[in-house]
Amino acid sequence: MMRKRSASTATYLGRTLEYDPNPYDIPVTCYLERPSGQRKKKLNQYLREERVGKGRHGEVYLSHDTLHEHRAVAIKVVKRSNPKDKIKLLRRNYQQTDGSTKQALNSTENSVRREVAVMKQCRHPNLAQLFEVIDDPREDKIYIIMEYIPGGPVEWTHGEDHLPLLTLAQTRRIMRDVIVGLEYMHAKGIVHRDIKPSNLVYTANRSCVKLIDFGISHIMLPPAPKKEKDDPVDPELRALFPVTDLTRRIGTPSFLAPEVVWFHDDSDNTSTVSPCDSPPGGSRSASSANVSTTFPIPKVRPPITPAIDVWSLGVTFFCLLFGHTPFNPSSDNDNVHHNEFMLYHLICTQDWLPDDYMGADRLWTGGRHPQDQSSEAYAVLHLLDEMLQKAPKDRIPLSQVKRNPFILQDVLDPKEWLRYTTPLAASPENLSGFIKSAARKFVNVLSPKTKGSGS
Structure with missing residues (x-):
């Protein structure tokens, strides 16, 4: 049964926009298992296959979900940071006077978190769907499991x-x-x-x-x-x-x-x-x-x-x-x-x-x-x-x-x-x-x- 969702609205140029504070329940897995001998092939229940795309922050692989009838999924693999992020962070730290070391807002990891936050709000037949996020703090990569759209x-x-x-x-x-x-x-x-x-x-x-x-x-x-x-x-x-x-x-x-x-x-x-x-x-x-x-x-x-x-x-x-x-x-x-x-x-x-x-x-x-x-x-x-x-x-x-x-x-x-x-x-x-x-x-x-x- 779906929980009740209380929404807030805002108006921009006379148009009402709805913000839903309760996003869809998308599992966020905090551990990553890679069986020995299959470290590059298997991520938890997902069998990774060939690369099918390359985005702004990572690569996308065709994979199959062994727990859901081997359905095809797309896994976007994103590194938490890149050399540019380190330069931005050093510049920001140099400019800060309060001792804060928070990441710059346009860092790679925050970009990934923004994308996940948006996809959690969306469930529509004409939008790519998010299934799961694997975010193991021990790993230097975040894995975003999405709908595979083969056409x-x-x-x-x-x-x-x-x-x-x-x-x-x-x-x-x-x-x-x-x-x-x-x-x-x-x-x-x-x-x-x-x-x-x-x-x-x-x-x-x-x-x-x-x-x-x-x-x-x-x-x-x-x-x-x-x-x-x-x-x-x-x-x-x-x-x-x-x-x-x-x-x-x-x-x-x-x-x-x-x-x-x-x-x-x-x-x-x-x-x-x-x-x-x-x-x-x-x-x-x-x-x-x-x-x-x-x-x-x-x-x-x-x-x-x-x-x-x-x-x-x-x-x-x-x-x-x-x-x-x-x-x-x-x-x-x-x-x-x-x-x-x-x-x-x-x-x-x-x-x-x-x-x-x-x-x-x-x-x-x-x-x-x-x-x-x-x-x-x-x-x-x-x-x-x-x-x-x-x-x-x-x-x-x-x-x-x-x-x-x-x-x-x-x-x-x-x-x-x-x-x-x-x-x-x-x-x-x-x-x-x-x-x-x-x-x-x-x-x-x-x-x-x-x-x-x-x-």
Whole structure:
């Protein structure tokens, strides 16, 4: 029987986010057994096999759980620290005057603990699931046992040609899966912060896409009460997710929102920048409807909210449609820092421009602002426009993205699908039942043509 879960809420830009102080019961094992002769092969009940991935802080191995019918799992192996952590700690200790030797907040071990804390809050059919954490203090590594998702990341472009690989129907199905998973995270008060195609992974039969990699995700905790004893949030969790962490430029540069890459502009704030380079293999429209516009940089940084994920999802949507990112600074300069700054300048000030055609099915776009409101291109580009608004307050929320005609196309019963994919439709006490029923309903309310995300 599931225990009652009391939640706290916080409001950001008029949107209510829910923080649940009682995460799902994920076992944390404090011992590690490696039988002699199998030290590299067996970790407790898990048989480790080949490496299937490498992340920011560790390697991921395919393994099998001998206590659960040899089900396939993914084990992420992370070292507690690396040489950079030691430098950061020495610098911090030198700067401290109170004698404290606490680890720097961006140390490898704390990054792992943040990822685990986020995954403990999440249980959804479109999010990678956490099963167990092996954290033996005698070991120099932490082992995170997660759901194994064998279909591989979403492939979206033809290599050097930079042409779209996916049809519009495939893109629509992928977007639907990501939207409902991300909307669930936002309802729980969690910002993913690294939405991009490589973090979208197919299940075995490509019937579903799941969102992975919560390494830089952030739990937006409710404000601390005046009395510490009245705080429903664990003090260690507050230390892991300080509000100031949101202003850091972490993530994948091309997918960062304008408010994340914001910088103070000392000019008259009306400066212009050359349009983005034409993408390799891409075809920018030469029509007058595709004239680029520029935007001023705000004098004050806009607030960092879950809207940063909507921007990143919009960039991802653009990639799936056109086979390249929307902002591409000139590559003439070999200075990495200069190119990154130019990219940030484009993100903050430059409008995006579509190609002449979108999708592998080569649908004519009709320019930046297509005139035919009944066309599919109009619905797609209008949605992109709403997702890629420079000001976060003007950006469309996910609850409205999922109601866009393009997203709902091919859904047999849109009202039923919207009801069963809305995270707040079920009370926290019934969340487990909601997840099971939703997993079935996701398929049942789609027409037969849309039951596969990959083909």
